[in-house]
Amino acid sequence: MARAYAELFAGLRVDPSQVLNTTFDAAHEELILVRDIEVMSVCEHHLLPFKGVAHIGYIPGPNGRITGLSKLARLVEIFARRPQVQERLTAQIADLLMTKLEPRGVIAVLECEHLCMAMRGIQKDGAKTVTSAVRGIFQSDAKTRSEAMALIIG
Numbered sequence: 001m002a003r004a005y006a007e008l009f010a011g012l013r014v015d016p017s018q019v020l021n022t023t024f025d026a027a028h029e030e031l032i033l034v035r036d037i038e039v040m041s042v043c044e045h046h047l048l049p050f051k052g053v054a055h056i057g058y059i060p061g062p063n064g065r066i067t068g069l070s071k072l073a074r075l076v077e078i079f080a081r082r083p084q085v086q087e088r089l090t091a092q093i094a095d096l097l098m099t100k101l102e103p104r105g106v107i108a109v110l111e112c113e114h115l116c117m118a119m120r121g122i123q124k125d126g127a128k129t130v131t132s133a134v135r136g137i138f139q140s141d142a143k144t145r146s147e148a149m150a151l152i153i154g
């Protein structure tokens, strides 16, 4: 149990913004999307797990700066390794990408099942919570948002 808690809080010791120090200039001005990134975290209300997947996309800014694909998954991992609420986790991922990469926009969608809803309380197994955080062009342009959502839904 002690080890489980140590792993859970490990993310607090890592500065998530360091993850995005690996960047490349690719002159790429289209959507980059990594789908189905495993998410495992713990709800801060009940200290019970929630798990699912994250889909993270962005359109690089005029500087053409992109990051390594694995860094998007690393970002999810670091922000998830602490007691969380799903909405905050989703927003933190989107906001850090906006700040560090200065892209045209970011879209983050998380789909998770919360054991606090299955094991206790209302006891509804299988209910999925979907949260999204859209920033920049994904917020201002409905067509761009719809295109990304279509790819996310698959």
Ligand SMILES: Nc1nc2c(ncn2[C@@H]2O[C@H](COP(=O)(O)OP(=O)(O)OP(=O)(O)O)[C@@H](O)[C@H]2O)c(=O)[nH]1
Pocket (backbone or CB within 6 Å): 022, 066, 067, 068, 069, 070, 071, 074
């Ligand atoms: N954007 C982009 N990144 C890629 C592609 N192929 C590999 N990468 C990423 O390139 C990055 C290289 O980052 P480094 O930090 O130099 O390498 P690393 O230590 O192996 O990184 P990790 O995979 O995070 O352990 C990684 O994030 C890879 O996922 C690609 O086609 N596009």
